[in-house]
Amino acid sequence: MVKIAIIIPRDLVKVAESAASDFEESIHIIEGSMERGLDLAKEYEANGYDVIIARGGTQLLLKNGGLSIPTVPIPITVIDIFNAIKEAEKVGDNIAIIAFNNMLTAIESFIKVTGIKYQIIQVADEKDVKEKISEIASKGINVVIGGGVVARYGPKYDIKPIVINTGREAIISAIEEAKRVAIATREEKKRGERFRTIVENSKDGIISVDKNGYVNIFNSTAEKLLKINGKEAIGKHIDNVLPQLELTDILYSGIGEMEVIKNIQENKIMVSNIPIKINDEVVDAISMLQDVNRIQMMEEKIRREIYTTGLYAKYTFEDILGVSKESKESIRIGKEYAKVNSTVLIEGETGTGKEVMAQSIHNYSNQAEGPFVAVNCAALPENLLESELFGYAPGSFTGADKKGKRGLFELAHRGTIFLDEICGLNPSIQGRLLRVLQEKQVMRIGDNKVIPIEVRVITATNRNLHNLVIERKFREDLFYRLNVLKIVIPPLRKRYEDIPYLVEHFIQYYSLKLGKSAITLSEEAMEYLSLYNWPGNVRELKNFVERLMVVAKHSHIELSDIKDKFIVVDSVRNDPIAYQLDNQRIHNKNNIKTEDYMTLYSSEKEAIINALEDNMGVINFTAKALGISRTTLWRKMKKYDLDVLR
Numbered sequence: 001m002v003k004i005a006i007i008i009p010r011d012l013v014k015v016a017e018s019a020a021s022d023f024e025e026s027i028h029i030i031e032g033s034m035e036r037g038l039d040l041a042k043e044y045e046a047n048g049y050d051v052i053i054a055r056g057g058t059q060l061l062l063k064n065g066g067l068s069i070p071t072v073p074i075p076i077t078v079i080d081i082f083n084a085i086k087e088a089e090k091v092g093d094n095i096a097i098i099a100f101n102n103m104l105t106a107i108e109s110f111i112k113v114t115g116i117k118y119q120i121i122q123v124a125d126e127k128d129v130k131e132k133i134s135e136i137a138s139k140g141i142n143v144v145i146g147g148g149v150v151a152r153y154g155p156k157y158d159i160k161p162i163v164i165n166t167g168r169e170a171i172i173s174a175i176e177e178a179k180r181v182a183i184a185t186r187e188e189k190k191r192g193e194r195f196r197t198i199v200e201n202s203k204d205g206i207i208s209v210d211k212n213g214y215v216n217i218f219n220s221t222a223e224k225l226l227k228i229n230g231k232e233a234i235g236k237h238i239d240n241v242l243p244q245l246e247l248t249d250i251l252y253s254g255i256g257e258m259e260v261i262k263n264i265q266e267n268k269i270m271v272s273n274i275p276i277k278i279n280d281e282v283v284d285a286i287s288m289l290q291d292v293n294r295i296q297m298m299e300e301k302i303r304r305e306i307y308t309t310g311l312y313a314k315y316t317f318e319d320i321l322g323v324s325k326e327s328k329e330s331i332r333i334g335k336e337y338a339k340v341n342s343t344v345l346i347e348g349e350t351g352t353g354k355e356v357m358a359q360s361i362h363n364y365s366n367q368a369e370g371p372f373v374a375v376n377c378a379a380l381p382e383n384l385l386e387s388e389l390f391g392y393a394p395g396s397f398t399g400a401d402k403k404g405k406r407g408l409f410e411l412a413h414r415g416t417i418f419l420d421e422i423c424g425l426n427p428s429i430q431g432r433l434l435r436v437l438q439e440k441q442v443m444r445i446g447d448n449k450v451i452p453i454e455v456r457v458i459t460a461t462n463r464n465l466h467n468l469v470i471e472r473k474f475r476e477d478l479f480y481r482l483n484v485l486k487i488v489i490p491p492l493r494k495r496y497e498d499i500p501y502l503v504e505h506f507i508q509y510y511s512l513k514l515g516k517s518a519i520t521l522s523e524e525a526m527e528y529l530s531l532y533n534w535p536g537n538v539r540e541l542k543n544f545v546e547r548l549m550v551v552a553k554h555s556h557i558e559l560s561d562i563k564d565k566f567i568v569v570d571s572v573r574n575d576p577i578a579y580q581l582d583n584q585r586i587h588n589k590n591n592i593k594t595e596d597y598m599t600l601y602s603s604e605k606e607a608i609i610n611a612l613e614d615n616m617g618v619i620n621f622t623a624k625a626l627g628i629s630r631t632t633l634w635r636k637m638k639k640y641d642l643d644v645l646r
Helices: 010-020 034-046 056-063 078-089 101-114 126-137 168-200 220-226 247-253 292-305 325-338 354-364 382-390 427-439 465-470 476-482 498-514 523-531 537-551 594-600 604-614 619-626 630-639
Strands: 003-008 026-031 051-054 071-073 095-099 119-122 143-146 160-163 205-210 215-218 257-264 267-278 281-291 344-348 372-376 415-420 441-443 450-452 455-461 485-489
Touching: 003 010, 003 034, 003 168, 010 026, 010 168, 034 051, 034 056, 051 056, 051 168, 056 071, 056 101, 056 126, 071 168, 078 095, 078 101, 078 143, 078 160, 095 101, 095 126, 101 119, 119 126, 126 143, 205 220, 205 247, 220 267, 220 281, 247 267, 247 281, 267 292, 281 292, 325 354, 325 485, 344 354, 354 372, 354 415, 354 455, 354 485, 372 382, 382 427, 427 441, 427 476, 465 476, 498 523, 498 537, 523 619, 604 619, 604 630, 619 630
Parallel strands: 003 026, 003 051, 051 071, 095 119, 095 143, 143 160, 344 455, 344 485, 372 415, 415 455
Antiparallel strands: 205 215, 205 281, 257 267, 267 281, 441 450
């Protein structure tokens, strides 16, 4: 149960007791002043209370008093101020209000509502209250309004003190807030303990520094790895403890570095330095440390025990990059296909990421723990491909292994086999593959025994299999066996919204890989890339960014830096319209002023459609014509289900 303590002036004790009676929580009320408040609070803290409620200057004192438990103020309302002033006016006309910071809001609201102004004296602590009352006494002030502390010093200077009373509802509100704070604090402590447990039991060394570079976490694994006392390191600047980590560089740049091998304390350590950002501001940095020798030993163990055949998938759906609706739809369909064991056919041009999709489906499926076997059917000679797929018996042909060999279908048992470029299979192998799919068993070359298998089959092609069936180049019965679940991965030219996103991603990737500063592209340069056909699709785009990162002379790339040098846009997407991308923009064909678009047409949707037509579908120029950002234009187009008019 939540334990709450309330420190309150004597004349409010009964009000507080009445308010506390509405709650089931353990609420202890004690009369206290600023003078005794901090000592009382420390007693409550020692006795396991979750939160302390106080008022005015007492709450401010506790808040800054170094307590480890939170404090909650009792709010002072406009009504409380009004009642105190009415009481003061009965005594005299020369009235002053002494207020702590947490009282000012109510006082200012009262003045704003009533228009009545009184002398307001802001104070910070009890000593300040005494000095201010002494000063105003010499100025003829005969009544002072404030918290409980004014009752102590007012009479000493012949000034009538009027203590601001707090209503029952205000105390109830404070108790409810204290309950919320207590519960949130307990949850935060649980998370903190959970985090500390994870950090301390991590097999990796973990060192964390604050935004100023001072160590605040140094776990036991880091102590053992670096032979440094973690308790002594905490509180010191990282450059005085481990300058080799170069964590201060991460704090300044905000750019992390992953899996860099460094010599630290005469050991080879794999270091990953990661900045922690809130609202794009670096507030912390963490260094993850791994012993290179231990990594090597683990890799050897993994190779021996798990990946003896090297048959595993490394890509997941998170590796399929794109923001277009086409990309998102492909991922959605892939995830749905992964839930069943049916055969999948992936169609797409070269470089669109067919194997990435296949591996993602495998890793998202129930077969994820099983092997993933990939083979390019067009890359192997026909005789070798057959023996690779189905295996062979001992001595089945000259040069064969005397022990025989398991085929890839056998190796893929209880996993997935990925047959890339399936269109390259010759008719005889197509027939054998059909039998495997029908019977779910294989027979090695030169053998008379069948081997049952449980394999998920995913195939891929960069050609239209149905057209090959019509041309009698692919078996019709096999086509229907393969074409159970089909995914068509669109080429990059048909999902050009992904191009800016992919460019930025690959820039960051090669910035880290090549150890070079990231570059930026002008809007005209990015638009030019969006107009290019990208026959090599994502693979070609990735290669382009790598080449650009290597040879770029400047950190900001203009259209002139890439046009006709890296790629050439001759006829964009086979469109007869010649896009002018030199030194002038595409203008409205009717010379309509850009600011008139939204008023010329009867609806926002119509304005966007006409602007797209007038600017030949170029997003950059259409957005500028409408006077909105590219992002806003994309959002509005999605809202109205509009496609770019290309």
